[in-house]
Amino acid sequence: MNILKGIFNLKKIFTLVLCIIFIGLNAQKKFTIVLDAGHGGKDTGTKTYYSDLGMVNEKDVTLAVTLKLGKLLEQNKDIKVIYTRTADVYPTLGDRTDLANRVKASLFISLHCNGAGARKAPYGTETFVQGPDQNDTNLEVAKRENDVIYLDSEDRKKFSSYDPKSPESLIALKLQQSKYLEASLLFGSYVEDNFVNNDHRLSRGVKQKNLHVLRLNAMPSVLIEMGFISNPTEAHYLASENGQNEIAKSIYEAIIKYKNVVEKKETRNSSFNSANNTPTKPKEQPLKNDYRVLLMSTPERFNTNDVALKGLNYIFVMKENDLYKYYYGTTNLASIRDNNVKTAKGAGFRNAVAIGFMPNQSLANGYYTLELIVTEKKLGSDSFILNLLNGVKRTKKHGKFYYTYGNFKKIEDAIDTMKTLSKKGINNIVIEKVE
Incomplete structure (x- = not known):
């Protein structure tokens, strides 16, 4: 009787161990996304006043879209969502970067809105990835997003001594980001394609820019400018429930497409037939050329x-x-x-x-x-x-x-x-x- 009881207990322990291993393996498979609602708290970001809307603040739009996007992602059991903020608070640029690196995120997405000061004509979306500035365009974007470091003393110490135009900095930047640049560009292209095809908006493209909130990230990272608050038409769209839902859905679909591509590539690279010690045949048939x-x-x-x-x-x-x-x-x-x-x-x-x-x-x-x-x-x-x-x-x-x-x-x-x-x-x- 004691022997049978012992066997029964061993089976229970063995089953429990298998469950723990299974749960651990599933946990490791989680595709972790860090969603960063740009600005917040004392940092309002770009803003414009409209008589029928009141003051449209970038920090409010980015938070609203981030929460809607997060809600869509949380319905997917294979995705883990982490937020840099879920309320009107100001995490420093260092806090945002450190969080993404600490959780070993698969993807970092920072949501923002553009602004052109008193000029109302500029409009459209654009997605930035970290890289050396290619030309003098979009300097306003870099200046506006990077100037946030002066709001926090720790950020000033961490970032302000960095000279983005020095040859040494450019070389270091290229070496650091080359591992993630192509993946970031691919995801960015999915986002901009969806803005055009799904939401019928103007895309200003995917661009490289030296942005501090992306520079120290050890994973594919993008900064998405969802539109111009300084443009009346886009401001009304960005402030509306419908507009925010459409933007969130387009980014969500881009994430799912990117995730599938990444996982397909990982499966193809790791697929291995242990019986004959040869790679398994991919499902996709190769082309002649x-x-x-x-x-x-x-x-x-x-x-x-x-x-x-x-x-x-x-x-x-x-x-x-x-x-x-x-x-x-x-x-x-x-x-x-x-x-x-x-x-x-x-x-x-x-x-x-x-x-x-x-x-x-x-x-x-x-x-x-x-x-x-x-x-x-x-x-x-x-x-x-x-x-x-x-x-x-x-x-x-x-x-x-x-x-x-x-x-x-x-x-x-x-x-x-x-x-x-x-x-x-x-x-x-x-x-x-x-x-």
Whole structure:
């Protein structure tokens, strides 16, 4: 009897342990989103007075939309929602960033409203991701959002010594954000697409901007400007129940789409058949061609870390007829191809298009070579490149010296040699098509 009782107790304990493990695994699978209602408390954000609405404060609109968005997300059992504020209080920029990092958020979304002072004409939505400023546009946005640091002494210590224009800061920024930039751009493109397609609003696009509330986040992060409070039409929309519901729903659908893409990618990367020790076949059938996203064609030769490429990784450069063609990513899956196009457009390459490359196809006429370096003066006898490689060719054109190496019929062979040379210390190589 005691033995049976002991077995029964062991079964209970075993079942309890399994339940705990199961609950723990489910908890780990939670997709954690930090929702940040911009401004709050002593920081009203941008504001404009209207006779029929009274004072429309950014902090009130951002909180209202955040709570509506959170309510939609909380209905999904696979999503955990954390708020930086749920009332009219002011968390510092440091508090918001620290919270997101502490909970290891999967996504950080900061909601804001735009303003143009006395100008009533500007309108539309725009989504910002953290990155080096590409030009002098939208300086008002950066100034307005970053000036909040002066409201809090701790923020002043934490952020104000940072010089966003120094070369050291730009390099550090690129290294820090490159891991999350592409994911942020992809999510931002989903948000802006929904504002256009669902709500029939004007999108001003997805842009990179150096914003302190995003800068220290260790996860994909966006700052969404939901519209201009200074524009009468948009102010009425932003202050209305209907407008806030539409905005919340569009952002919610973008989150779900992004979450599905991320989880699909993680499943594909981790899917493994333990029986035969081989990867399982993906459900999606591969395309016949490999696809790269053409970002731009230009006579300018940029290094792969140049700001002109807007922080994108996996850049492939091919030279044809004195034009450098910059491509982003490579895949033979339609879903990834389409997402790569979205990411490129989100980064600012509005004319980005996917181009097919036939695998292992030989050039009927001509060949590929590797353009190693372009210089104003001839390389000296002590040149690292010339001492490392035999058979480097030098030509002079347009007042510059072009150094090339190799002769390849297939692009894959050129790429393999390029990778080998990169390991030996020769970087920023361009594949040139010669016909």
